Amino acid sequence: xNEKSANKxxxxxxxxGKGGVGKTSFTVNxxxxxxxxxxxxxxxxxxxxxxxxxxxxxxxxxxNMRETIEExxxxxxxxxxxxxxxxxxxxxxxxxxxxxxSYEEQIFLTNTLEGIIDRFDYVLIDTAAGxxxxxxxxxxxxxxxxxxLSPDPTSMTDAYALMKVLNTRYDRKEFHLMVNSAxxxxxxxxxxxxxRMVLENFLKITPSQxxxxxxxxxxxxxIRTQKPFFITFPDSRASKAIAQIATTITQMx
Ligand SMILES: Nc1ncnc2c1ncn2[C@@H]1O[C@H](COP(=O)(O)OP(=O)(O)OP(=O)(O)O)[C@@H](O)[C@H]1O
Ligand SMILES: [Mg+2]
Numbered sequence: 001x002n003e004k005s006a007n008k009x010x011x012x013x014x015x016x017g018k019g020g021v022g023k024t025s026f027t028v029n030x031x032x033x034x035x036x037x038x039x040x041x042x043x044x045x046x047x048x049x050x051x052x053x054x055x056x057x058x059x060x061x062x063x064n065m066r067e068t069i070e071e072x073x074x075x076x077x078x079x080x081x082x083x084x085x086x087x088x089x090x091x092x093x094x095x096x097x098x099x100x101x102s103y104e105e106q107i108f109l110t111n112t113l114e115g116i117i118d119r120f121d122y123v124l125i126d127t128a129a130g131x132x133x134x135x136x137x138x139x140x141x142x143x144x145x146x147x148x149l150s151p152d153p154t155s156m157t158d159a160y161a162l163m164k165v166l167n168t169r170y171d172r173k174e175f176h177l178m179v180n181s182a183x184x185x186x187x188x189x190x191x192x193x194x195x196r197m198v199l200e201n202f203l204k205i206t207p208s209q210x211x212x213x214x215x216x217x218x219x220x221x222x223i224r225t226q227k228p229f230f231i232t233f234p235d236s237r238a239s240k241a242i243a244q245i246a247t248t249i250t251q252m253x
Contacts, residue, residue, distance in 0.1 A: 009042070009120040015141035017158030021150040022180040025219050025229075028056050029125040030160060030237070032228040033246035039121040042079075044089045044113075045127040046138045047100075051091035057082055058226025059090075066092035066137055069105050075112050087120075101134055110141065113178050122249075131162050140170045140193040144252070150181045151191050160198055167203050175199070176210040178245065188212030194245030211245040213238060 016098045024047075031043045045053040045065075054061045093118045101109065103132050103252035125142060127135045139145055139162075147163060149155050159177075166172040177195055182188030192209050199205050216238035222229035232240045 007070055007158060009040075009117050009123045010144060010249075011117070011123045011125070012144040012146060012249070013046070013125045013139045014061060014129060014146045014148060015127045015135055015139055015162055016129065016148040016150075016155065017131060017160075017162035018152070018155045019077075020150050021152070021155050021211070022219070023129075024052060024056055024126050025122055025124065026148060026178065026180060026213065026242075027066045027124050028053060029228045029230040029242045030249070031082075031086055031122075031124050032230040032244060033242050034122050034124075035083065036201070036230075037246065037250065039140050039250070040119065041086050042117060042120040042123045043082075043087070043121060044125045044138075045091040045180070046125040046134065048091045048134050048173075050095075051093040053081075054090050056223055056226065057088065057228070058217040059088060061090040064092040067108060069101070072108075075095055076116050079116070085236075089116075091120040093245070101137060106137055109137075113141075118138050133164070136165060139166055139172065144176065145172060146176045146178055149163070149177055149195060149207055151179075151183070151187055156195055156198070159195065160202075163205075163207075164203060167205060175205070175207040177207045178210045178213065179215045181215040182212050183215055185212060186199065187217070201233065211241060211249060213241045213245075 014023050016023050031041045034041045042081035045051045059080050062164040068075045081087055085100045125138045125139050149159050179188040195207050214237045218229045218236035219238050222232045230242050
C-alpha cells in the first residue's frame with residue numbers, strides 16, 4: 001500500500017452510546033462543512049435499522065445498503081449525490097434484522113465498502129445508538145473515532161460503555177470527544193473533563209477534545225427544512241462550531 005492510499009480517505013465513525021445526542025445532526029453538517037472546503041465526502045448512514053440521514057438531508061433514496069448486503073448490489077450504484085463532492089450511502093429503515101450483521105455479511109461489507117471509498121477524502125459514518133454489533137463494527141473499521149456526548153449524565157455512562165467495549169474488545173485507544181448541546185462553554189468543558197477523568201482512571205486512556213457544540217435552536221429548525229444548518233443558517237453559533245471542528249479534523253491528517 002503506498003503512502004497516498006494509506007492516508008486517504010480518512011474514515012471517521014461518529015457514535016455516542018446514548019440515543020438522541022446529536023450524532024446525525026453533527027455528521028450531516030460536518031459533511032456539508034468539509035464539502036465547502038472542497039473535500040470529497042462520503043456520508044455512510046450506518047444506522048442500519050433506523051436510517052434517517054436521507055430524511056435530514058431531504059434526499060430521495062431508491063436503493064440502500066440492505067440490497068448490497070443481502071443481494072450483492074454494487075454499492076457504487078446506490079450512492080446518492082447531495083451536491084457535487086458530497087455523496088450519501090443510504091441505509092434501510094425499519095428492517096430489524098439489518099441491525100445485527102452476521103460474520104459473512106461483515107466480510108462482504110468490508111470488501112464492498114473498501115471498493116468505493118478510494119475516490120473520497122473523508123468517509124463519515126453516522127452510527128445507530130447503542131453498542132450493537134453494527135455500531136462496534138463501523139467503529140472498528142474506521143481509523144478515527146468520534147464520540148458525541150451531551151450534558152445529560154446518562155450520556156456519559158453510555159459513552160463510557162461504548163468506549164470500554166471498543167477498548168477492551170478491539171484495543172481502540174484514541175477517542176475524539178465532541179460535547180453537543182452545551183448551554184455554555186463552561187458546561188461543555190466540564191462534561192469533557194469529567195469524561196476524561198473517568199477514562200483515565202478506569203481505562204488508562206486520555207481522549208482528545210474535538211470541540212464543543214452549543215445548544216442552538218437553529219439545529220432543530222434546519223431539520224424541519226431538511227437542509228444542514230451549516231447551509232441554511234451559516235451564521236448560527238452551531239455553524240461556527242462546526243466550521244471550527246471541521247478545521248480541526250482537516251488538520252488531523
Ligand atoms: N446542538 C444542538 N442544539 C439544539 N438541538 C440539537 C442540537 N444537536 C441536536 N439537536 C436536536 O436533538 C435531536 C436529536 O438529534 P439527532 O437526530 O442528530 O441525534 P442522534 O444522536 O442522531 O439520534 P439517534 O440516536 O436517534 O440516531 C434533534 O431534534 C436535533 O434537532
Ligand atoms: Mg441519528
